[in-house]
Amino acid sequence: MEELRTPKDSLAVMTQIVLPNDTNTLNNLFGGQLLSWMDRCCAIAAHRHCKRQVVTSTINNVAFKNPIPHGAIVTIEAKVSRAFSSSMEIIADVYLEEQHPNGSRIKANEGIFTFVAVDQIGSPINVPAIHPETALEKERYAAALRRRQLALIIAGKMEPNDATELKALFYPEESTQQPK
Template sequence: MIVENKFAKESFTIMNELVLPNDTNTLNNLMGGRLLHWMDIAAAISAQKHCNRIVVTASVDNVSFRNPIKLGDVITIEAKVTRAFNTSMEVRLEVWAENIPTGERKKSNEAYYTFVAINQSDETLKVPEAVPESEEELELYAGALRRRQLRLVLGGKMQAKDATELKALFLKV
């Protein structure tokens, strides 16, 4: 089940999935690849709702696996656009696993995905600005520029010397 709430030109997506036997490994834990697939879908929906365009996955940042997700758990994936750049958008994801009979709910994963808006000819398109409203949104918005610069440096698309936001974290001016 997917629910979208559009506010301030952003889209917040909640996606639920039930972990079934075909989704698990021999330890009855959710396979990481299956989770990444579901996360990609939830993030893409948020990005598409934000810009009303077709989007493609440009990058997936460090996905951490904190707690295993077990067979029979219900997972909730929360995805939200944190910042839009010229043609790309950063989407933050949080994954929660819940054992319905016991009511135990644990945060399992979090990650940042980047999407680029394109047209039918695979040409990039401008995307609308994401306007932060809450304190948390402002923090995520500010951090998105640093995360973007790190992605670009690691991807060889920006020289480290040009990553001014990253340098500011380490250098006193």
């Protein structure tokens, strides 16, 4: 029987302290450095889900909402939100530890990545399905299909007419096709 894999099983957590080499000219964390940390964390989550070699296919969206100052402690939590055939969407949530005694944290940034599982010669191979459990996981799972279709249209790999989920979003009454 196929093992039931959940987003929680793929969780990867990485904590870093922002040192001078990691900063930009405003003394905040350099965006490229954060991207590198997020990419690594997402790669670990993707690997934990499929147990195969994975490569970054696409960075679908990264929002640098809040600057992260020099000296800050940053935690990245990445989980697979949905698995397709060979590709997986991974969402990395970035948190910042607040500098006061109650130890609370705020969400600073978020990134959405697509990884592909590959064989020894780098060809895409199938990955197991994923079963979301929490309300947030279910919401992200559903939205992942819309994001995938949008990304594939932008990349010129899908015809807008085949984007069933996007059509269902904008023209609910016209949509009867099966999702791709």
